[in-house]
Amino acid sequence: MKQRFVYFATVLCSILFLFFGNRAASSGMPEFQGIYQDHCVMARVEGILSRQSAAQEIDGVFYGRGTNILFAAEILNGEERGQLVTGIQNVDPESPSQLRDVKKGDRVILTYNPVEGAAITWMLGEYVRTDALAVFGLAFAAVLILFGRRKGVNTLLSLGFTCLAIFVVFIPAILSGKNIYGWSVAVCVFVIVMTLLIVEGANQKCLCAAIGCFCGLAVSGALTLLCDHFLQLTGMVDENSMYLKYLIEEDPIDLKAIIFAAILVGAMGAIMDVAMSLASALRELHEKAPECSAAVLFHSGMTIGRDMMGTMANTLVLAYIGSSLSLTLLLMAYSRSVIALLNREMIVVEILQSLVGSSGILLTIPLTSLVCAVVYSHAKGTADGKAPEPLPAQPAAHEDMPL
Template sequence: MKLTKRKMNDTIWILTLAISILLIFVGNRIVSKDLDLFVESDSAAAKANVVEIIGEQQKDYSLGGQEFKNRAILFKCKILNGEQRGKTVTVSQILDESYAPLKEIELKDKVIIYNYPSEEFGTEWVFGDFARLNVIIWMSLLFFVLMIILGGKKGINTILSLSLTCLAVFAVFIPSVLNGYNIYITSLLTCIYTIIMTLLLVNGMGKKTLATICGCVFGVIVSALLTVGMDQFLYMTGYVDEHSVYLHMMNVENPIDLKAVIFGAIVIGAMGAVMDVAMDIASSLYEIQQHMENISFHKLVRSGLTIGRDIMGTMSNTLVLAYIGSSFSSVLLLITYTSSMTELLNREQIIAEILQALVGSTAILLTIPLTAVVCGILYTKKSETSTEIKKNDEK
């Protein structure tokens, strides 16, 4: 019987992985139809390696009655990708005093350059930015190695689920938004897909997984209903910053629903916190039931609520601080150019951030009792196969 259960668990894992990949592939083909992304332009970007520093030039100019120096470092670099790979070109790095300071180019730096002629300094290419992706890749590899060392098989499954989640968002959800699909529906489908796929890959099939899925789906539905309901009272337009304006102008005939974009951001953002809370409750109550097999439904639910009270404070703080941190620069700028606190707090951009935090925190609060009740029903239910299911959950 052990072997049969193990084979069943492996079969579910393989099916979950295969179906998840298939859904992403098919979903991407459907939502990306007739959608052109990353289209190369005349000023196409290229990655290059700095091979020689030629020198520098300086130009003076006035802006708003003030004098500024426009300094440029001229250098040669070898293109590392694209049609012009291997070609050595001359590039100018413009260091403008009126903008943020940049690190000056040095030999062997990896940079991103644009095929955009600079008449002022006589170069065909201009410096765009430093190539930072390699550093992030190495840091990601370190994270993955630590995940595997500390998490073992579950660490590998976590990496797989994280990768599939990112693919679902960037390969399906985002193209669906840009191609005019209903954002309300695609947001919820993305959340449900992520919840089921993640929990089946990481925990396998079992009561603990089922209880967590129920709690997560309920939390996502709560956040969706709250967001739609509050929109009736807040009169949101979706124009929270300059990026919203650009999104609206991308397709004037069939513009992106900016209010739905806010909905998607809130629901997907809340999903992560809700999943964390539901998993904490389900896992904790499962361990309690393992060590107290005869525990009653009421005692188990009461234990879940007690654990939930300890979790809700830190999780709500985590959610609020995450949203504040992500928009910290915008908040600083708005405070500088706002005459009063009342005006600041009534700005749509600030209201959207507060709404995200409140909806996510409310979803967490309501997810706790529901998950506890579902765990109480599933964990205390007597059946002939309870022992086998427990062993399957432990794996």
């Protein structure tokens, strides 16, 4: 009954945090206008009308290249829903990001592009990819529930709250000019507490994992601030940083704080994984061998943690390299000096993310092991509050029993 109350209270508090957090984070956010404000609709291709050469002859010289595909499409959403319109796709064989030719039945994104003197105002923008993503997402959810059962459902719920915290609280707070350091810490604390309480419940295991997470997160944040001072970072990592810098000219976004938040959020998942796995393993050891002392539990945690440390550090490094693989390839191909390459802020930040995340994991292991050793060794019952079942009694030896 107590666990059920904690579960529903956590869900209710999470909803309240998202609601009021969004209102506080969104206050004062300016209206952003840009190229992504174009009028776009979803449509289904009903048929191909014609294929025409895109080249035009002017004074005996041909301008343009490729082929224009005209197609009929039915709009599926918005005010124009149900209307049959004519769309155009320009197929340029030399374009590096050319979409495949449209065909009947395709679901596409059409962009309204009225050009003076042009008969066709709808252009092919993208293919609708969210349908396939939804199928993959449902398959993932089904496998997770099938394998994890109730904990699988709780994992999906915590994942949903985590995504909402990032997209409806954290990002609006940045765009509205709030203090990025404070909001990043607040969101990370919320995600840790919410995830552990929903997935694990209020017990000793959850307490130990939470303390380990907070310690590891504090270490990661402190190291990031320290390295920021010594590495003399500007936050201008790439061209996206430049666009972000001038997004709000009156009150520019702090790019160094963006690096801090990115490192903290990126390390949080790995730190939480290590702390929870270690707390769970030591809890299981304590239940199977309740006579283990605090010293034995601590040394066991350190032994388990060393094995986890190597794989989790590799996970962080490979994740950061994989997310920026194209950029890394370009830099390696066009850089003549290895020293200059390694000192570029873009590369420095990637290395810093890996080092800080790995350092957070490294210090989470002994801290979580120590907390688990103290809490479990002084606990009289199991994580659910029940006393451990006694081992089955062995038959007493009798004097006339054969040896």
